[in-house]
Amino acid sequence: MRTxxxxxxxxxxxxxxxxxxxxxxxxxxxxxxxxxxxxxHRWTCHGCKDTSHFPEQDYLHSIRSKANEHAGLCRAIPLT
Ligand SMILES: [Zn+2]
Known part of the structure; x- marks a missing residue:
């Protein structure tokens, strides 16, 4: 079920x-x-608090797909 x-x-x-x-x-x-x-560039998830692990090395063209992939998998709901 999708929220x-x-x-x-x-x-x-x-x-x-x-x-x-x-x-x-x-x-x-x-x-x-x-x-x-x-x-x-770095990504940070408001739901599970995970973040990119090597933010100093990430350009937008690289981190965009990683952030989008996390968004497609993360089921943590925002608590605030
Ligand atoms: Zn997350």
């Missing part, structure tokens, strides 16, 4: 936010960085 994302409130969007994916659990995975062309 309807609309039952949860979207968190505030930080200034460094580049992309946001909704998860199957109804939470969000954020991709943040100092800038669009930065090589220091």
């Amino acid at each position: 309807d994302p609309s039952v949860f409130t979207e968190p505030a969007r930080p200034e460094a936010l580049q992309l946001r994916f909704v998860t199957v659990g109804g939470s969000y995975v954020d991709v943040t960085s100092p800038g669009h062309d930065s090589g220091k």
Whole structure:
């Protein structure tokens, strides 16, 4: 069963936010960085609190698919 994302409130969007994916659990995975062309993108899941493990090495073209893949698997619901 898929949780309807609309039952949860979207968190505030930080200034460094580049992309946001909704998860199957109804939470969000954020991709943040100092800038669009930065090589220091990282992803963080609001549901399970997992994050990318080597943020200094991730460019947007690399981390986009990793963040989207996590969003497609994570069933943790947002607790705040
Ligand atoms: Zn997660």
